[in-house]
Amino acid sequence: MENTIFSLIPPLLAILMVVLTRRVLLSLGVGIISAAILLADFSISGMFNIIFGAIKGLFIADGEINTSNIYIILFLLILGIITSFISISGGSRAFGEWAIKRVKTRTGAQLVAIVLGIIIFIDDYFNALAVGQISKPITDLQKVSRAKLAYLIDSTSAPICVVSPVSSWGASIIALIGTILASHNITEFSAFSAFMQIIPMNLYVWATLAMVFIVAFKGVEIGPMKVHERRAVREGLVADPTKPAAGELKDDLQTSTRGTVGDLVWPIIALIAGTVGSMLWTGIAGTEGTVSVLAIFENTDVTKSLILGGLFGLIVSLCFFIRQVFVLKGVNGKVFRKGVWAGTKSMLPAVYILLFAWVIADLIGRLETGKYLAGIVETTNLNPSFLPLILFVIACIMAFSTGTSWGSFGILLPIAGDIAAATDINLLLPALAAVLAGAVFGDHCSPISDTTILSSTGAGCNHIDHVMTQLPYAVISAVTAAVGYVVIGFTGSTVLALLTVAVILIVFTIIAGSRTSGEKSK
Template identity: 70%
Template sequence: MENTIFSILPPILAILMVVITRRVLLSLGVGIIVSALLLADFKIGETFAITWDAVKGIFVSEGAINTSSVYIILFLLLLGIITAFISISGGSRAFGDWAMKRVKTRVGAQLVGAILGIIIFIDDYFNALAVGQVTRPITDRQKVSRAKLAYIIDSTSAPICVVSPVSSWGATIIVLIGTILASHGVTEYSAFSAFMQMVPMNFYVWAAIGMVFIVAIRNMNLGSMKVHEDRAISTGEVFNPDKTIPGELKEDLPTSRTGTIGDLIWPILGLFVGTVGAMLWTGAQAIEGETTILGIFENTDVTLSLILGGLLGFIVSMIMFARQALVLRGVEANVLGSGVIAGLKSMLPAVYILIFAWAIGDLIGRLETGTYLAGVVENANLNVAYLPFILFILAGFMAFATGTSWGSFGILLPIAGEIAAVSDISLILPAMSAVLAGAVFGDHCSPISDTTILSSTGAGSNHIDHVMTQLPYALISAGIASIGFIIVGFTGSTMAALAVVILFLIGIWFLSGKSPKQVNPIEEKVV
């Protein structure tokens, strides 16, 4: 069943079940079993063996601990503990009080999240979780729904990373581009200059980021997002209390009476400095030869850096708690154990979803779903001018079905270079840009994507609520980007295509209605 049309059945089935049942683990579990059945040719014993191998591979690979996934899980658990003790130490309450005096509108609260998402471009995982931790007290106080915050985080994490040369994404992509250009004898620009020329061609990124600011400033609430926003404004419930919320503390933990803003800032700063410092250190250690900033980010160990940053953040949060409990006497010291347990339990929903998503992702990889989809395009008789548009759609569907943008552009970038080289070499950069853009688009829409899961975790939003509320905006951005890729395919003009993308965003701005203050008169009373 590998590399055939049947290989797309498990991801499609899992995604449809997620949408219909709203039960993520059940849907992913069905997708895992169907994938294993196809790989085992419907032999029950072998199906169980393949399923167990996929789950075991998350934790142990080739006789050694699979650090890439284990470190992510440990980082999430550490983040849960850090969050619990920031709350116990009074940091969240103090930061909320401080923010209320300075960020006085719902628009301002949303813009804080958007701007932080753009500034923290080092890595999408770190972006999704760190921005959520800093912004959540502000958006909660201003009655911005968690679903809206998750959308803002998700639409400014991977999109920024994919166009930033100094990031874990950018450094890897530059290496891939350099290999592809060299294999086709393209010598007029270096890998770095090619990457920089591709940045304005990533029309989905600019459409998605533009939509974030339109949604925040113009109160453009579409579909189920309107339901979440209306509930937050009218009742103060920023999420549906009947649904599972990853990262949300369910226990009624005590809060220090003497907490200050520093009880939040210092642990988060420790997390940030520790992670970025570890990324620079691990990258520099892995380089053989001349040390450059691009080389550092190309070779950095992101997951190890996250766990080291998490440990530093945890240590700082414990120091702040000890200060509150033993020096200032703002909270009892015996809450230590219950705080740790509450923090761990708050992250278990996210951990379970990630494990299931990784397992189905591994099995889909064995089914060669991505290879099959890529082969369909490579063997088709296409008008070369449509190549960027078709690659954008294909990469989007592939990332949507497999839950991985990295896997999608890893497969499709060489194919895009090959097709452009044999048909019209001038389209090689637009074709590769289309692959990167499509991979991020599909990643945004996929309920089995790890970055989507981590965005909902960072924001404290129910995962399926995040997927369903983000989908309309991602589709609008993809529609705008599609027009841009068609234009660049036929005209070869990046500026003309980018101008059309900007014009569409301006049009949406004027058609999207009035500001939140005008369309929500109750906001003055509620906020």
């Protein structure tokens, strides 16, 4: 069943179940079982062995503890505890009161989230969670739905990381490009130079970033997002109260009335500073030879840095809690245990979904779904000018089906290099850019993507609500980018392709804006 059309069944089944049932764990479970059955050649005992092995592999790989996965889970739990103690110390309340005086519109609240998402570009995991923690008090006060916040977070995490050379994504992609250039004896530009030239060709990123600003300024609401936004504005409910949302504190915690903005800001600053500092430290430690900024980010240990930064943020938040208990007498120290449990419990839904997503991703990888899709690209005999478009579409499907953009990069980038070298070497950089863009789109929208899961967690939004409300905006951006890749394939002009994307988005803004105005006037 490996590397055949049957390998598409588990991801497609899981995604279809998500759409039909809106129950993500059930849907992922069905996908896991179907993948294990195919791998076991329909042996029931073999299926259980494969699932057990996949679960075990999450924590123990090649006889060693899989610290990467464990660190991500611990970071989520630590973030929940930090959030809990920020609330107990009165930081969230004080920050909300401060924000009311300065951010007075829904547009302004959305712009805060967008700008923070663009600024915090070091890593998509960290971006998704940190931006959510900072932005939630502001967007809640301005009655911006959690679904909208999750969309803004998700659209400024991976899209920014993939075009930033100084990020965990950028450094890894540059290293991949270097091997592709070396394998084809291309010496007219370096891997870094190639990456910088690819940035403006990543049309999906620019379409997506333009879209978030259009949505924020014009109030464009498409499909399911209308329901969430109207409920937030008319009823003051920023999330559907009937649906569970990861990252939300559900316990009635005691809150200090003597808290200040500093009770929220300083733990967040400590979290950011600790994580970035740890990334630099682990990157320097892992670099052999000349130490450069790119070398540091290529060799940094992201998950270890997350846990170190998280612990630093936790220590600072606990210091402010102790200050509230013993100095300001704002809260009772007995709330400590309740705060730890409330924070931990708030992140458990995200942990469960992440574990299921990791298992199905592992099984889909064993089924070689990505290789099967990549093989379709290699066997196509269409006009080479369509190569960027074809690679973009295949990367979209691959990342959406597998829930990983990085896996799609690793498989498709070398193949894109081989095809471009064999057909038209002038299409090499557009082909690589199309792969990166398509993989980000697929990962951006996939319900089994860890980045999508963490974005909904950071925003405190029901995961499936986030997936369904984000999808229409992302698809519009993807279709716009696809047209741009047709232009760049036939003309070779990046400027003309960007102009095409801009014109399409301007037309969309005019049409969507007029419809929005018409609905508001009714």
